[in-house]
Amino acid sequence: MDNTSRSHSLVYLLPELWRTLRTRRITVRFPFGPLELPSYFRGRVTVDPALCNGCGLCVRDCPAAALELERESRDEFRLIFYCDRCAFCGQCEAVCRTGAIVLTNEFAPAAADRNALREEFSKPS
Amino acid sequence: MWESVVRWARRKSPWVLHFNTGGCNGCDIEILDLLTPRYDVERLGILKEASPRHADILLCTGPVTRQSRDRLRRIYEQMPAPKWVMAIGSCGCSGGVFHGGYNVLGGIDQVLPVDIYVPGCPCRPEAIIAGIAQLLDMVE
């Protein structure tokens, strides 16, 4: 590796500044403009209670204990999702056999109250 | 009249202080990323301040570890009123994947009154911007 310095210019960065000035804006428009998130972004977790069969695989594998299954009977259960714990790793989606859990491409909205981040998906029989 | 001007000014000039209470750097680099060309929050008037005395919003990331607890409290006390606390990331909200650790107390709300929780692991910069906007809306 070349360890000696040759040029001692005092304005070495000027050309790069000039180039930056001429390039088009790369700053996002959000929050003044539309929010543009890529489709592959792993965001908020949603559960389709109609598809869920209550097997509990997602609960078993969740690293953050963000999912809880409350079972009243064989067919009657609630899947509770704690957004404030979720690691958005997608393991629940990967392990779900029925495709009931899907990670959307929106980020989870902020909340002033932690309880508002709890979501219940109940499946009545 | 003056009141409404002040409210406007507060909304337009939220200076933030960042403190990592035990996080993994994920949210922290996203917070730092806010300052850089892609997100440039200076266009919203947000500056990342160095001293707690200059800041309006405390951005906390990570679960609170036992060792950072006192420091977190002190930083909050050093900030002049009016001041707000944002818990950034799932760890900051609840302890996240580190729940149950022997050195982890849980979310920021175990130590400080949290004004807004921004879940995410790590939070996208957009989510943090939206969180700050939401906080400012609430303040008004």
Place this chain on the structure above:
Amino acid sequence: MNVDSILGALREAFPAVTLEFQPGLLDETFVVLSADCVHPAVRLLIERFDIRHLSTITGQDRGSEIELLYHFWDGRGLTLRTSLAREDSHIATVVDLIPGAAFYEREVSEMLGVTFDGHPDPRRLLLPEDWSGEPPLRQGDSAQFAEQDVPSPSIGTAIADSGHVVWAKDTGRMIIPIGPQHPLLKEPLSYLLTVEGELVTDESLRIGYVHRGIERLCQQRSYVQNIYLLERVCGICSHIHTTTYCQGVEALLGLEVPQRALHLRTLLCELERIHSHLLWLGVFSENIGFTTIFMYAWRDREITLDIMEELSGGRVSHAANVIGGVRTDVDKEQGHSILGRLEDLERQIETFRDVIRHERSFQMRTRELGHLSFEQVRSHCVVGPMARASGVDVDLRRDAPYAAYDGLDLRVVTAGGGDVWTRTQMRVQEIFESLHLCRQVLKELPGGPLTVRAPRRVPAGEVVSRAEAPRGELIYYIRSDGSERPARVKVRTPTMTALITLSEQLRGINIADVPAVIGGTDLCIACVDR
């Protein structure tokens, strides 16, 4: 490293003691010896075979006794295994032979209650000062912290810790606290710098602010959950952590991971290295007051973040690895577009290379600073770019190829300068090599499946898994007892070795150079504290 001759020499040195040799997974050799033989054995390794690199010391509770593992590395892994009595366990320190072992021993000491006789600085490393519970990694102990509410100190408490002047007027000494909350640090650590005028004369380091007890948590979670937990050891190098962990578990399971998966892992590893180095370049530049380079470096870093997000769905934590393969895929078209974007990135990085090499003010702030000699690096077991910048030619990607590195053309960058400026240039040079590797992977991506099925239970056994993280050698020790949960996961991250050298780099420099020196070592405290 010639294992046979080492074994022969050990047997010769300790004729009265029974030595046991166990070949391990991933080319590791275990040597079992009694506790009082460890110090002479380490001396023998250093003097006869010039094996100085102690990767880490793992301590674990085996029920009836405490077991210590000294993981050496010299092209192959060699682990000395010894057992101590559970009650009143102590062993002679090896810090006199290997100064770099200081932090390893302090950690083992507090985590398992082992005393290292003769350790020069036996303070706590990661646990809080007021920790009153049992050593947290001893089994069966609840590892609960005695909850005591510490009264909140008011502002203006005139102690060094609070940022107010602590000052001896007669000597002109002053104590300047850096951290845990300081604009220089993106993550908390605490330095108390004693300065005279503007010169640093003494320093005292305190880490552990981000100690989350991950090693203990690993024992409480399943192998699958641990992937995501270990990904969050560090947000900057998350992928290499899961890679090292997964390849360890895969070795325990005896899985043959598909080539395509290995290549994709490699691709993400290299993208992450680019991301990490650019992030570092930005933070470092900001530390020395060069905001523009910070902005530019982070602007161009977004290119790698975008690619990684496209591949895995996450900008920072990728969740790409699973045991037995990867969860991500690249098709032809995508590969093409990624290649194009990497081309753009390379052009930008050429700019950085030129600026940091020639810009006068940058040189003034970085040259002849934080110098580490070849010997210092070797004795402190420093790894990664820090070692390579001092002329130590070591890179696990070449020396112990993992993932798909075996078939790739890799040039290891080394330099002899050993100062902050050399490190800066080296890391930028490494970005070019990483780009070169990314291109190779994308061009030669083999077909085939992405995963093989992995059982949830892992057969009993142990493995030492190593990989080259952006900051250097990362080592995992995983032991399974046949259940769904690992019995022990030990992580030693590269920054821990750099941290030991920092105190030597800091003494005698100007306070204004502290950010440059701390920045130049590329610290990752979340990695160290775990």
Place this chain on the structure above:
Amino acid sequence: MPDWLIALFHLLVFPGFGFLFLCALAFQWIDRRVAARLQGRVGPPWFQPLADLIKLLAKEDILPVGADELACAVLPMVSLAAVLTAGLLIPVSGWKPNSFEGDLVVVLFLLSIPMLAYFLAGWLSISVYSVVGGNRSLLQYFAYEVPFLMALGGTAIVNGSWSIASIAARQSQTVWTMLMQPVGFLVAMIGLIGKLKRAPFDIPKAKSEISAGPLTEFSGRKLALWYLSRDMQTVVGVFLLVNLFLGGSGAMLLPALSFVAKALLLLLMLSVASVLYARLRIDQLVDVGWKVLAPLALLQLLVTVWMGVG
């Protein structure tokens, strides 16, 4: 209009507080915006400096226990008052209500008061960062001030007057001093960067080393005053150099326009300089000040005197 009303107008509106205040806000915005654009960002909206100021005025005002409360309250005002007074003496676009022979010396004296107030603020607000920052600001003062004074003195000598207005007026008959004394201009610009504590000479408030330097412990109203005084210093400094080196408003048709254009040009140069370099260390700045700038300024002075004699 009675004289006292005119004096009051000068004091409060033009070229006094009101005008300088607006210029300070505008200059801060332009500076931040230009720096942001050069770094590939967008930068703050036009009202940002005003919003920052109002917000700070409405914030709680805390001082650490043990800090000198009186001094901490007075110092920002002293700093602000000194800058304002200096501003009153500087002709703006040919308008020179308070000009007198020798006002250049008074202005230079007034402009060094803020640095001293800044140093004292650091010293008395008892945070380690403040103390180190205060020490540095004093060291920095000794590094840039002498070359800066020599460079400005050169303009007085070459134009044969110690009144800013006549120096400016003289140049419309001859040429801009900047063209006659390019080295002096360069030294004066570098000195001004040092005086304003702007990057790359933002050593006393180096964020990554000593938090916010002397202002670390200040909050609310006092901080607002400090920031205002900083921005007004920029304005006064730029106006001063426009008068001394760029011929003030000149003899052209639109004096106000040409004055503003020249001021903006200098501001632009300051902004570009702030993004171009890494921050120097204090000892390196002292080296640059005494080994490069001072000899250069001296050389310029000697050449000027020699030419004057010849």
